[in-house]
Amino acid sequence: MITSGMDIQYLIKQIEDKINHQYIEQIVGKPHIDESKLVILANLVGRHPSLSEIEKEKLVITAMLVQIALDTHEQVPTWFKPDISNKEQERNHLRVLAGDYYSGLYYLMLSEIDAFDLIRTLASAIKEINEYKMKLYYLDYNFNGEYIDIVKKIEALLIYYVADYVNDSSLNELVGEWLIINRLYNEKQNIEDHKESTLLNKWLHNNSNYTSFISHANSIIQTKTDTLNELLDVLPQQYGSLKNYLNVKLNKENQSKASIVEEG
């Protein structure tokens, strides 16, 4: 798929090559590459007039390395349970080191092209994201506006910082809306698959009220989707490929919702 001159499949391959580590993959598995964020970053950076092709590529790849590092650390359980298998424990422990390793790779890659300001930009993003993660961790859960706002910041801050670096904040509102919708879709899916929800762990543990969360999440998704559609309608033509990508994603989610309703 070509987006703003940047080939997403090529970028995925570059990221995979960069993070390739036989032992980590054997124990922890291949890290998830968040395609949505990759597409947004490619659109944001792809048309930037003052960056060379190499700089664009490195910017997108290193921002994704940071995202992968953060996501990997988010998989470390809040507390280690005494009754899990040695294999699972080994996986949890190695996630700590894997995240640190991916984080180190971003610095190494940018130091090779003397991109000091970008190293600093991404470090500032990591710093602020962790401040918000702490806020979320200690927030009394009631799924109100503040909770959703913090989650949105955790999801979108890395891209906001890159947007600031390339001096283009025109996508920020749209990015925030899409990323919170996407996160809620993912959390719903995780709950439906009976997996743990990293975002809602504390609350679900206290209430065990999955149905209530899902109906609440659906209503937020609906409101946010309406806003997103309005923003997509007025999106400048230069972001046509991003518009297509998000429309396809939204339609896919709607279809999946419709099929669940039909199946009862």
Add this chain to the structure above:
Amino acid sequence: MKLPKTYGYLKKDLDFIEAALHQTIQAEHPVLRSASTELLDAGGKRIRPVFVLLAARLGDFDLEKVKKVAVSLELIHMATLVHDDVIDEAELRRGKPTTMKLYGNRVAMYTGDYILARALEEITTLKDSDVHHILAKTIVEVCVGEIEQFKDKFNWDQNLRSYLRRIKRKTALLIATSCQLGAVAAGLTKAEAKKLYKYGYYIGMSYQIIDDILDFTSSAKELGKPAGNDLLQGNITLPVLYAIQNQSFRTHLEKLFKHPESVSGIEMNKIINTLQDTGSIEMSYSLSNQYLQKALRTLDELPNRRAKRTLQDIARYIGKRRS
């Protein structure tokens, strides 16, 4: 004589760096701020800032510039410690509860990530290619070393070479980099900076070997953690590597550590006594000493200043360290 006495004249600079460290980790979130500050206040020898300062004093010393390097290196070290405690599920560090124990894994992860990010924000105020090339490579190598150590847990078939490679990445690299970056920040020549890197590398190797020895020869009170803790964690260190050349001891250990969680304190004491009887402690000290001699020789051609004499004193002090 205690180690800090050898560099007592650096106190003013070290206090300046200590204040900068505190200032750098003033997070907005109160728990993040507390966790970071507690980690800093838990002490530590600040050996990396000391090496940065001493190396820099061999060139054109600029405290503002040196401070940024020293603060970043100490923060990077701190970030690795807080994450290491999650991996080791360690409840104590330097006799005090770890971040993981006080606040849980999640906060420990956020604290480590936050501190590393602050280190990079700080160091990028220096627009010096050499500094970033060296530091970035070091960070990745340290991570690779940690992963290797993790992979080698309870691996009884590892050899001396793999142990040395591991401690190089675990400890020596960051000390070597501290010396090298201190030199770079003070405008020493590449050759001089390389010599200081080598000095730091040899010192770091010696220091880690002695640390590994002390795990078996010091008391729990002195260590701030149980004696033999490295072995309980599955880390096969030099005294063990030498000792398991005795086949019956090796067989005993392999059998016992199939279930490390059930090794009692009494059993660990017996292991420590047997290990000491094999002569492995003396052999380990001997290797550590060889590294120290190399460190001292490396300093020969460097400018004859007070800082050089202190680097020599530190090497001699490390050689005598017994607790």
